[in-house]
Amino acid sequence: MRYNRLSRYDHYRVFHSENEFARGKNHVNGIECFWSFAKRRLAKFNGIKSDAFLLHLKESEFRFNNRANDLAPIILKLFNKSKKC
Numbered sequence: 593m594r595y596n597r598l599s600r601y602d603h604y605r606v607f608h609s610e611n612e613f614a615r616g617k618n619h620v621n622g623i624e625c626f627w628s629f630a631k632r633r634l635a636k637f638n639g640i641k642s643d644a645f646l647l648h649l650k651e652s653e654f655r656f657n658n659r660a661n662d663l664a665p666i667i668l669k670l671f672n673k674s675k676k677c
Contacts, residue, residue, distance in 0.1 A: 608620075626652075629659075630649060634652065
């Protein structure tokens with residue numbers, strides 16, 4: 593399985609072959625929702641260089657995890673923090 597190569601990440605499996613689609617709070621809808629969000633966001637760039645893909649993906653992850661929040665104060669706080677370094 594491809595997921596075996598992700599050993600440095602915590603991941604949980606559901607077994608569709610056994611008619612399992614959720615296990616506790618782990619289910620396929622979460623990752624499908626994220627990938628739908630990320631693909632729509634990344635498609636706007638009309639292609640991304642492979643060396644920049646991870647950075648764009650992490651930005652999509654940040655935006656997805658904070659989609660209910662106003663990002664302006666969060667980004668300003670991060671920007672001000674980076675100026676001090």
